[in-house]
Amino acid sequence: TRQLSSRALSTSAPVLSHVGRKPIAYAQEVSIEHDLTPIQTPRIPSELYNTTLTVRGPLGKQQLAIKPFVKLGFTLATDPTAEHVLEVGITDDSVKQQRSMWGTTRALINNAIVGVSEGYRVQLRLVGVGYRGTLENNERTIALKLGYAHPVNIELPEGVTCSIPQPNRLILQGVDLQQVTELAACIQRWRKPEPYNQKGIFINDETIKKKEGK
Structure with missing residues (x-):
């Protein structure tokens, strides 16, 4: 008979999310609306339906699905030079799933606020003989020459x-x-990116250590 190993149960208090409990300050040019209408989803109990958070700013808008146990508290600034504040909480910090989603939800909301107010930018460097890119179809298609027989088109x-x-x-x-x-x-x-000739597509300041040929 195989003897099963015994494990001691942890009696320590649950670790709260340091990220989740940090308030989010955002400019008054950004508006946030929380629609509490449940999003009906097949085969999911009604008490677990998500709600919708809409974040709007100068550059556009984003919508996020908010778990039912996530609570949002808004403090709107009255001084036109001050920032609004959003606090993210959960209903029961003793539940592991809620704690794990606490910081994640806060990070997603913060990313959305930065996105609609400042935007995100990624640079790609095409390193290789003849590697180049052009824009086609009213600048909605990237046509890449990467050493293949035909261009690579990306919508x-x-x-x-x-x-x-x-x-x-x-x-x-x-x-x-x-x-x-x-x-x-x-x-x-x-x-x-490949390490022998150091050719390929590099993202932002990405580098790769060169390897000597065998």
């Missing part, structure tokens, strides 16, 4: 723009951090 998703200040340098911009970074990663997969 820009709604909300993301691209500029090409130099043929071997692309700049992606948008209000959604995840959308911009995922598109950059998608483009990089066509020519990942």
Whole structure:
């Protein structure tokens, strides 16, 4: 008979989210609306339905799904030079799932605020002989020459723009951090940086250590 190992149960208090409890200050040019209408989802109990948070700013808007146990508290500034404050909380900090989503939700809201007010920018460097990029179809398609027999065409998703200040340098911009970074990663997969000739598509200040040939 195999003997099962015994594990001591932790009696320590749950660790609260240091990120989640930090208030978010945001400019008055940004508006945040929390629609408490439940988002009905098949095969999910009604008490677990998410609600919708809409963040609007000079550069656009973003919508986030908010878990039912997440509580939002707003303190609106009366002084026109002051900032509004948003506090994120949860209903029961003894529940592990709620604690794990606390900091995540706060980070997603903060990213949305930065996105609609300042935007996100990712630079791609095309390193290789003949590697270059151009914009087509009213600047909604990136056409890349990466050493293949045919150009690689990548459609820009709604909300993301691209500029090409130099043929071997692309700049992606948008209000959604995840959308911009995922598109950059998608483009990089066509020519990942390789360590022998140090060619490929590099993101921002990315570098790669050169390896000597075998």
